[in-house]
Amino acid sequence: MKQPFSSLSSVLSAEELVDFAFRRASKSAQKIPKNVPFFIKVRSKEKDRVRTAAKLISERLKRILKEMPRLEDIHPFYRELADILVGVGKLKRCLGAVNWASQMIDKLTRDYIHKLSKAKNISEAGNLRREAYGRMASILKQISNELETLREAQKLLVKLPSVNPEMPTIVVAGYTNVGKSTFVKQVSSAKPKIASYPFTTKKIIIGHRRTKHGKIQIIDTPGLLDRPLSERNRIELQAILALKYLAKAIIFIFDPTETCGYPLESQVNLYREIKKSLKKIPIVNVVNKADIAKKEQLKRLKEILGEEFMIMSALKNSGVEEVLERTLSILIEK
Ligand code: GDP
Numbered sequence: 003m004k005q006p007f008s009s010l011s012s013v014l015s016a017e018e019l020v021d022f023a024f025r026r027a028s029k030s031a032q033k034i035p036k037n038v039p040f041f042i043k044v045r046s047k048e049k050d051r052v053r054t055a056a057k058l059i060s061e062r063l064k065r066i067l068k069e070m071p072r073l074e075d076i077h078p079f080y081r082e083l084a085d086i087l088v089g090v091g092k093l094k095r096c097l098g099a100v101n102w103a104s105q106m107i108d109k110l111t112r113d114y115i116h117k118l119s120k121a122k123n124i125s126e127a128g129n130l131r132r133e134a135y136g137r138m139a140s141i142l143k144q145i146s147n148e149l150e151t152l153r154e155a156q157k158l159l160v161k162l163p164s165v166n167p168e169m170p171t172i173v174v175a176g177y178t179n180v181g182k183s184t185f186v187k188q189v190s191s192a193k194p195k196i197a198s199y200p201f202t203t204k205k206i207i208i209g210h211r212r213t214k215h216g217k218i219q220i221i222d223t224p225g226l227l228d229r230p231l232s233e234r235n236r237i238e239l240q241a242i243l244a245l246k247y248l249a250k251a252i253i254f255i256f257d258p259t260e261t262c263g264y265p266l267e268s269q270v271n272l273y274r275e276i277k278k279s280l281k282k283i284p285i286v287n288v289v290n291k292a293d294i295a296k297k298e299q300l301k302r303l304k305e306i307l308g309e310e311f312m313i314m315s316a317l318k319n320s321g322v323e324e325v326l327e328r329t330l331s332i333l334i335e336k
Contacts, residue, residue, distance in 0.1 A: 005163065010159060016142040017146070020059075023062075026054065026055070027055035044124045048131040052115060053115065056108070060107050067104070073094065077247070079244060086241055110134065118131070163206055170219070171249055174186060174222045174223075175255070175273075176228065177269055179264075180255045180257035180264075180291075186220050192210065196208075199225075201238055206221060206222065206226075230268075243279065252285045253285075255289075258291065266302060289312070290316050292318075293317060
């Protein structure tokens, strides 16, 4: 399934659009019968230039409107991301301005074609064409800020990852190096897909798995759920909270050996923060690296955490299927 913004094409600035349309219009070679008087030829040519320029501008503007999905209809996960990146209200205002401009250009073209049909000499036809161009440029100038916003928005939105928000999704959390991506690889049927996420420089990893209850997604989001939330800026926090629209369950992975580089206390703090911020999403507590973990380390984690956990070794592929089974049973209950 594609993400809703994947087909947005790049947006020209007001200036670029004017240059593009007028340059093309001046090249447009309309076929005019040979034996018509010179003045009629010139007038036809001017009409053709106005029509062509307007058509090119209007098409470009309408394309922006057509390619943008209806923001009310897209999945809340993507709507939330669009809101963080650009602002849904702002996007709508910009699209409204583009719609206005495209209608104005259409109307103006009709008026000028009519006026040109009545032009009485070459200089009047030339003046009318120049006037029409001037007015088209001025309409575009009036929406230049909005076009600029849409141009920047397109660059960001087109890069959002393609996840299927309708598919049951498990998000994997825990500090860096605890074994999240090793786990995702182990439980995915094929090689996990890698996608960019505009809120972090790291790539997110999306695995899929066929189960007896249907296909599910397992997502590792490096850079999001692997650092204390108190260290996050507003945008990162919102990007984390957007996961609530996607995740049906979270698997939180602890590394009791601390070979990941983070003390158990920090890991438990992160767990508590995530649990508090994403309240409604059930969390499965999992301890990884069972192959090298010592009894005392497990005991210490139990004391600090004060909750039960499952144990696995993602590297040795032991206990992994049980973790997935338990998480699936929660997904199905929900
Ligand atoms: P992530 O940053 O949480 O995605 O962690 P990785 O999956 O990249 O794993 C970090 C390191 O821990 C790698 O060197 C893995 O090979 C190692 N690792 C992952 N799972 C296990 C495990 O169950 N046992 C041991 N001994 N090492 C593991």
